Amino acid sequence: MFSIKGTLIYTGNEVIQNAYVNVKEKIITGVSTAPLGDVKGEYAVITPAFIDPHCHIGMYRAGEPEYEGEANDQMDSILPLADALDSVQMDDTAFQEAVEAGILYSCVVPGSGNILGGRSAVIRNYAKTSTDALVTRAGIKAAMGYNPMSTREWKGKRPYTRMGAVALLREKLYAVKAKLEKQEKEEKKDTVFSREEEIFLDILYGKEVLRVHVHKIDDIETILRLVDEVNALRPEFKMTMTIEHAGDVHDGYIFHKLKDRGIPVIYGPVDSHPYKVELKHESWRHIKHLITSGVEYGLMTDHPVILQRMLLTQLRWFLRSGLSKQEAIQVLTRNNAKILRIDHLLGTLEQEKWASFSCWNGDPFDLGCYPVAVYGEGEVLYALQEEK
The missing domain is CATH 2.30.40.10 (Urease, subunit C, domain 1)
Known part of the structure; x- marks a missing residue:
């Protein structure tokens, strides 16, 4: 000892x-x-x-050209079998820099180019291999808004609009529901669900959390409507999610709504350039809406959008918005651990x-x-x- x-x-x-x-x-x-x-x-x-609850460290790697980045696979828009851990390379020098800055754990997620990007992985930043790095899983990455509709030139079935992206996800969910009900109606206990369908069943039953990339208020409302629609189909359906980014939220009403529904927000990154139209309202000043709403929240880097070693520096805006130093440290520690469901460990x-x-x-x-x-x-x- x-x-x-x-x-x-x-x-x-x-x-x-x-x-x-x-x-x-x-x-x-x-x-x-x-x-x-x-x-x-x-x-x-x-x-x-410190814990980074949403990033692509080890997938987009320091010193490597962007086209070698592996956060998004372009073969189709819905990829529930993809696993972020399979593209993590622990020799990424960003890991050591993060450790030296006190950030020891990351939740690595697929990118937001796909409607359903695949499985997340909570990892140790200090492990020698990706196998040794794995701590646990923390849900399936999904994306709403501009990003999935911007990938029209990629392979597979691609949406051109927001409603198209939601339609493709709805199609998959309803198809699995229909197969489940057919099995029940015909009493076929030997019905085989594919591994992809099993993952959708886990999403429907709430066993897998949807980690939803979304920035705008109305895009948040869209995913809430879809969840309500699907959960109303059968009493055992209990789709759950986290809202990730929320960078364009400039009216606190939506955070109050998420609080009332028990849906956490992984906010950020705060110090990135608002490089697209759906971030036209982005400002650090909107952090006050997050804080005053009482919604459960954490803070991400979205590395490499913000380098993971800079995670702590984003807290200056939270101090300016009224948090004490203890409350600010808690955002990167207790809050992030709780949202990732690893607060029994960290x-x-x-x-x-x-x-x-x-x-x-x-x-x-x-x-x-x-x-x-x-x-x-x-x-x-x-x-x-x-x-x-």
Whole structure:
């Protein structure tokens, strides 16, 4: 067992002064005012590991041309069997830079060119291989709005409009429903569903969360209507989703609606250029709508749109919008972990959680401060003194 002292510790729930994070093997045994093991170091600030809940790190790789990027496969618009993990390459140098910035975990998702892009993967940024990196799954990537209708030149059946994209997704959902009802009507217990159809059944039953790329208010309303329409078909249908991006939301009404429905928002990225019409209302000032609505939310980089190492710097807009430093740190730790359903493992410095945290030489919100030691599951991943 060992202990790390922090003059200031952000636990993800509260701020504690002059205390110790105690670690046994890979697990935190608690935070205490006295050490429970050998003291390995003393630092100005300790924070839980940061988590990026939506990115394409390892898929779009540093130093490689854009056409070699693998976030979107162009063979068809609906690809439930695609798996983001299969395109992750752990030798992407962005991983090490993220670790040095205290970002130890990523939810890697397929891109938004396809209506249904495939399965997501929550990974360790510090693993040697993609197999070792996998922590868990966090749903199926979907996309509404401009992006899927902009891929008309790609292969397969492609939408030209927003209504066309929704129609293609609706067609798949209704086809699986029809096959299910035919099986029940004819009492054919040996009916075989393809693996693709099984995934759609999991979506219909709420076993797989739809991670919906969407920016505009009316596009959010569209996916809400579709979910309501499908869920009304059978009592056991319980489609669930997260709203990802919401960059063009400039009226807080929709966030209040999502709060009432228990639908989380993975917001951002905040510091990217609004390069398309559906982002014409984008502004950091709209963060106030997110905060005041009370909706459950986290914050992404969408790497490489914002480099993952810059995840923390986006929080300056949340501080300016009224959050305390503790509340801001919580967005990248507890909030992101909860939305990804890994809060039993990560997100706070509490007993039985993974011993993954960063030790800083000062206030993380000071531009002159940075992590000088980073721990992942009890192991030292980075220590500044090694840079010689």
